[in-house]
Amino acid sequence: MNHFTNIKDISYKNLRKILDDAKKRKFKRKNLETLEIDKDKPLKGNLLIQMFEKSSLRTRLSFYLAIRQLGGSALTLRPDELHLSRGAESVSDTAKILSTYGNIFMLRTDDEKKIKSFSKFLSIPLINGLSPESHPAQILSDIFTIEEITKRRVSKLNICWIGDSNNVLNSLIEASIKFSFNLNIGCPKNYNPSKEILNYIKNNIGKVKIFNKANEAIKNADVVLTDKVISMNDKVDKKKKIKDFLKFKLNSKLMSLSKDAFLLHCLPRGNEVTDEVFYGKNSKVWQQALNRVHVQKSILLFCLNKLR
Ligand code: CP
Ligand code: NVA
Numbered sequence: 001m002n003h004f005t006n007i008k009d010i011s012y013k014n015l016r017k018i019l020d021d022a023k024k025r026k027f028k029r030k031n032l033e034t035l036e037i038d039k040d041k042p043l044k045g046n047l048l049i050q051m052f053e054k055s056s057l058r059t060r061l062s063f064y065l066a067i068r069q070l071g072g073s074a075l076t077l078r079p080d081e082l083h084l085s086r087g088a089e090s091v092s093d094t095a096k097i098l099s100t101y102g103n104i105f106m107l108r109t110d111d112e113k114k115i116k117s118f119s120k121f122l123s124i125p126l127i128n129g130l131s132p133e134s135h136p137a138q139i140l141s142d143i144f145t146i147e148e149i150t151k152r153r154v155s156k157l158n159i160c161w162i163g164d165s166n167n168v169l170n171s172l173i174e175a176s177i178k179f180s181f182n183l184n185i186g187c188p189k190n191y192n193p194s195k196e197i198l199n200y201i202k203n204n205i206g207k208v209k210i211f212n213k214a215n216e217a218i219k220n221a222d223v224v225l226t227d228k229v230i231s232m233n234d235k236v237d238k239k240k241k242i243k244d245f246l247k248f249k250l251n252s253k254l255m256s257l258s259k260d261a262f263l264l265h266c267l268p269r270g271n272e273v274t275d276e277v278f279y280g281k282n283s284k285v286w287q288q289a290l291n292r293v294h295v296q297k298s299i300l301l302f303c304l305n306k307l308r
Pocket of ligand 2: 166167168266
């Protein structure tokens with residue numbers, strides 16, 4: 001079995017295998033309805049247990065559809081229903097029980113340590129459905145969307161991130177190193193990625209560049225990604241942070257400095273992008289959201305060693 005907790009812990013070969021499988025599966029079920037099961041039913045009889053300690057719309061629905069389309073079922077736990085949330089049961093005992101009843105566990109958490117401890121104590125695979133430091137399923141799916149739209153390998157493209165140095169960006173940086181693509185980051189000076197991430201960039205031969213001016217970062221971009229300035233549970237002076245990012249708001253003028261780039265946004269959105277850009281012809285955010293289902297199916301199969 002394999003955990004899927006960070007892009008950096010998975011080999012390029014396996015990441016590519018997941019994308020290839022997703023492409024084939026998506027194509028094969030072109031004429032099937034949402035809940036119709038893939039013909040080969042590869043996860044028949046399997047139970048995905050998912051738990052969200054933070055809000056979610058897309059991740060919750062897309063993992064549900066993913067396991068159902070593979071022939072399995074999903075059970076969504078509310079953390080407040082578990083003894084764990086009151087400190088009345090340990091992570092290790094909870095993990096044992098999850099491993100006894102289920103086949104795979106997906107966790108969205110505000111506590112990075114929980115990802116580490118669950119991955120240690122579970123004897124079934126763990127998927128990180130967003131943590132303070134990463135959002136790997138989102139980014140792998142975004143790589144899929146980028147290649148689907150451009151019909152080119154991501155390694156041949158200039159990717160640009162305009163926005164906060166958050167969990168989504170961390171996973172994008174890891175992807176840039178794994179897939180070897182140019183990544184320009186545009187963010188205000190006081191909002192650069194953490195020292196740990198900067199060291200990771202330095203220690204791996206990558207193509208990541210950080211600009212503190214949006215117009216410099218976006219130059220020559222084929223794809224522009226962004227995310228909310230204020231992430232869930234971001235403990236900052238919100239008014240100040242939004243003000244600090246004003247020059248990084250994606251408007252038509254800023255987008256026009258790119259190579260006619262298309263926009264991706266993991267959603268939900270805040271005020272980091274104008275309506276004109278968000279609902280404009282170069283916005284691919286809805287296609288991006290739906291692709292989560294397809295890529296996560298192949299992530300589930302990877303986790304259970306069932307990738308063809
Ligand atoms: N992009 C994303 O993870 O959305 P949700 O928070 O709605 O799951
Ligand atoms: N950076 C955002 C992503 C939401 C999908 C957050 O953590 O809230």
